[in-house]
Amino acid sequence: MIKKDIGLLILILVVGTVVALINPLFLSPINLGNTANLVGLFGLFAIGQAFVIITGGIELSVGSIIALLGVLFVDLMVTHEMAWPVALLLMLVLGMLFGLIHGMLITRMNLQPFIVTLCGLLIYRGVARFYTADATAGFGFGVSFPTLEWLTTGRLYGVPHAFIAMLVVAAIMWVVLHRSVFGRYLYAVGKNEEAARYSGIPTKQVIVAAYVICGLLTAISAIFFAMYTRSISPSSHGNFYELYAIAAAVLGGFSLRGGEGSIVGVVLGAILLQVLQNLVNLLGIPSSLNFAVMGSVILIGVLADTQFAAYRKRRAAKRSVG
Amino acid sequence: MVDAFLQLTDITKTYPGVTALAHVSLAVAPGEVIGLVGENGAGKSTLMKILGGVVEPSSGQIHVDGVARAALTVPDAILAGIAFVHQELNLFDNLDAAANVFIGREPLYGGPLRLIDRKALYAQARPYFELLDVDFKPETMVSELSIGQRQLLEIIKALSLDARLIIMDEPTSSLTLSETERLLGIIADLKAKGVSVIFISHRLNELTECADRVIVLRDGNVVGHLDKAHVTHGEMIRLMIGRDLKSLYLPPASPPGANVLEIAEARTETYPHHPVSLQVRRGEILGLAGLIGAGRTELARTIFGIDRLLGGRILLDGAPVEIRTPREAIAQGIFLVPEDRKRSGLLLDMSIAENISLPDLLEYASHGMVQDGRVTANAEQQRQRLHIRAPHVGTETGSLSGGNQQKVVLAKWLSMKPRLLICDEPTRGIDVGAKTDIYRMLRDLADAGVAILMISSDMEEVIGVSDRIAVMHEGRISGFLERPEFNEHNVLQLAVGHRTH
Numbered sequence: 001m002i003k004k005d006i007g008l009l010i011l012i013l014v015v016g017t018v019v020a021l022i023n024p025l026f027l028s029p030i031n032l033g034n035t036a037n038l039v040g041l042f043g044l045f046a047i048g049q050a051f052v053i054i055t056g057g058i059e060l061s062v063g064s065i066i067a068l069l070g071v072l073f074v075d076l077m078v079t080h081e082m083a084w085p086v087a088l089l090l091m092l093v094l095g096m097l098f099g100l101i102h103g104m105l106i107t108r109m110n111l112q113p114f115i116v117t118l119c120g121l122l123i124y125r126g127v128a129r130f131y132t133a134d135a136t137a138g139f140g141f142g143v144s145f146p147t148l149e150w151l152t153t154g155r156l157y158g159v160p161h162a163f164i165a166m167l168v169v170a171a172i173m174w175v176v177l178h179r180s181v182f183g184r185y186l187y188a189v190g191k192n193e194e195a196a197r198y199s200g201i202p203t204k205q206v207i208v209a210a211y212v213i214c215g216l217l218t219a220i221s222a223i224f225f226a227m228y229t230r231s232i233s234p235s236s237h238g239n240f241y242e243l244y245a246i247a248a249a250v251l252g253g254f255s256l257r258g259g260e261g262s263i264v265g266v267v268l269g270a271i272l273l274q275v276l277q278n279l280v281n282l283l284g285i286p287s288s289l290n291f292a293v294m295g296s297v298i299l300i301g302v303l304a305d306t307q308f309a310a311y312r313k314r315r316a317a318k319r320s321v322g
Numbered sequence: 323m324v325d326a327f328l329q330l331t332d333i334t335k336t337y338p339g340v341t342a343l344a345h346v347s348l349a350v351a352p353g354e355v356i357g358l359v360g361e362n363g364a365g366k367s368t369l370m371k372i373l374g375g376v377v378e379p380s381s382g383q384i385h386v387d388g389v390a391r392a393a394l395t396v397p398d399a400i401l402a403g404i405a406f407v408h409q410e411l412n413l414f415d416n417l418d419a420a421a422n423v424f425i426g427r428e429p430l431y432g433g434p435l436r437l438i439d440r441k442a443l444y445a446q447a448r449p450y451f452e453l454l455d456v457d458f459k460p461e462t463m464v465s466e467l468s469i470g471q472r473q474l475l476e477i478i479k480a481l482s483l484d485a486r487l488i489i490m491d492e493p494t495s496s497l498t499l500s501e502t503e504r505l506l507g508i509i510a511d512l513k514a515k516g517v518s519v520i521f522i523s524h525r526l527n528e529l530t531e532c533a534d535r536v537i538v539l540r541d542g543n544v545v546g547h548l549d550k551a552h553v554t555h556g557e558m559i560r561l562m563i564g565r566d567l568k569s570l571y572l573p574p575a576s577p578p579g580a581n582v583l584e585i586a587e588a589r590t591e592t593y594p595h596h597p598v599s600l601q602v603r604r605g606e607i608l609g610l611a612g613l614i615g616a617g618r619t620e621l622a623r624t625i626f627g628i629d630r631l632l633g634g635r636i637l638l639d640g641a642p643v644e645i646r647t648p649r650e651a652i653a654q655g656i657f658l659v660p661e662d663r664k665r666s667g668l669l670l671d672m673s674i675a676e677n678i679s680l681p682d683l684l685e686y687a688s689h690g691m692v693q694d695g696r697v698t699a700n701a702e703q704q705r706q707r708l709h710i711r712a713p714h715v716g717t718e719t720g721s722l723s724g725g726n727q728q729k730v731v732l733a734k735w736l737s738m739k740p741r742l743l744i745c746d747e748p749t750r751g752i753d754v755g756a757k758t759d760i761y762r763m764l765r766d767l768a769d770a771g772v773a774i775l776m777i778s779s780d781m782e783e784v785i786g787v788s789d790r791i792a793v794m795h796e797g798r799i800s801g802f803l804e805r806p807e808f809n810e811h812n813v814l815q816l817a818v819g820h821r822t823h
Binding site for chain 1: 626628647648649651652653658660665666667668669670671672676680681683684687690691692734
């Protein structure tokens, strides 16, 4: 697992160096700061997605939740003049509630995660658009929340708070996933749910908890996104974000079959995705090719990884024979 | 007698360390019904796999229509007209009956488009359905058929392949009485049409009814050949057993104590109409014998909280307990070493230490954080105690041998405090050395006051290790045996459904 992370880190450094050599702007404080900000925003919900993927599940409604919670958050504060800490707390609770509902439908009703969260994707997006009558939700002139803005979009020695928040969350989640009893249970459930159940692990609760964590982290990132964009068009805000999260996890060495992956991996995956986006901009590649570049790199990366793993396996087999 | 079209001569099959078949010869003539009996592991399935072309014999010859060869391939077997009706049926639930019969060789039209000619399909299928006079149509979906009807469909499929020999492996094990009667009638029809049948069954009265002759296998050898006049219960059982059992028995240190587990009229999901009652006492090893499919594993799963208990009560040390999940069972001190250790017993990608610590991980944690030092120390202790052969406890369990894997499964539970340990086929597929270690371990546990329920299909093991034996037959306990009554004959009598004498 650690080997995989190092491989990914090297890839990021190589790509970064190449980009910096071609266009020195890559290393400018402004560019690095912006990229770090985006890494923070996308990394937050990618870590959430990672927890779900470890159990062998998938969460497709991330983007729609970001849109729905975004419009609700802005609307509650601007139109209904709710105090921002209350609104914020409400959004976090709502995020966890969505996760809880998904988890319950999956474990108690035996529905497939793909289907449950696909329906979530459609439902939350529809509700978000209905709620604002398809209008853009935003902050009017003169409306400001200095503390909240400082918290979400401020910088510490030039480092965006979103990035710091992501690092803090990553550190906490690293402990949870790699050191706690719950983390061990997650891996066990993802690897072999039946054996986990035979060992007395409450497999259903563990899976539900993973979706709740994903909902919480998605809600946190929804607030950062809302404050970052300041205006939320409910039909496009957050589109495809779930796919960024899945891509980050896959790049980071997660298996969609479950039971594999690390927090360092998913964070590095999120970083690589943003570096690639940045590369498209800085190297003058038409931005319409953005997704194509990302898709190709992920494909090559995963292909190289599986081929390398197969090679190692063959070599190990040869060694044990000879 | 008509000449045999299929002749096996002196077939031997050895696997590393095991002889599955030794010098077996068998001739099949057209229109013959041959019964094949033997205990679990006597070599019946190996013999059938050789006939199906799945397994290559180590030595011997196979003659098909007078042509000799060393082995059959699967296409050879199909070409020779050998067809199977398996215990687990190979049918597609989501297709209709006719489509299943002609799967992979559908009549086509439309040239390169390769569209299925549905009209021709049903037209070709219909005669076979009429031939056997079955009570369902070619258009009926397989998902709507009963198990008995599905078996008939398999026979139709075999006939459509111009089968000359149909091998039926325990075809009646899940049939109702009337379905069984019907199947036996159809076997008689097939016989009249010149199709031969090899009929494998543990239900001896079916064999006395329909077989022209019976071949008895034991430990890979043909030990008896009974012609129609001599096919009797007593004779078949006499031939199936009669092995000298090496004494494996390790006597208990003290006589058994009070009941630890008491099952009163428990009904399981598999056999909801057959309530089961039994007791396991402190310090005893109760062997649970029976044929495969007798409902032993299902009983164990129910006690352990995986399957639902439909009725009756389970008492632990005299107090009724309600167990809905394995977690609750484990909290009560009921542990299960499952039948399929690779699927349910172990996480093969995880290390020995991680596997051993999994059921009571909280014991190795402080403030919810796993303390790897404690995990490793305990695993190391268990590794030495159980002689688990591995370089270190960080080794992935997937790379261990079967015996060592099983020891890891046991070690999981030994680190905790078992009250009742259920072992389902504890030594299946593991080597003799590890077996001895495991028997020793079970006895030590029993002597330490644990009640042990050992499910085993291995006669030697049941008789050699148990203090008392309960035998199950089709979901019911058919009898209990005390040590002086232990012998293969008594166990087998009960296993095939004879009530206590």
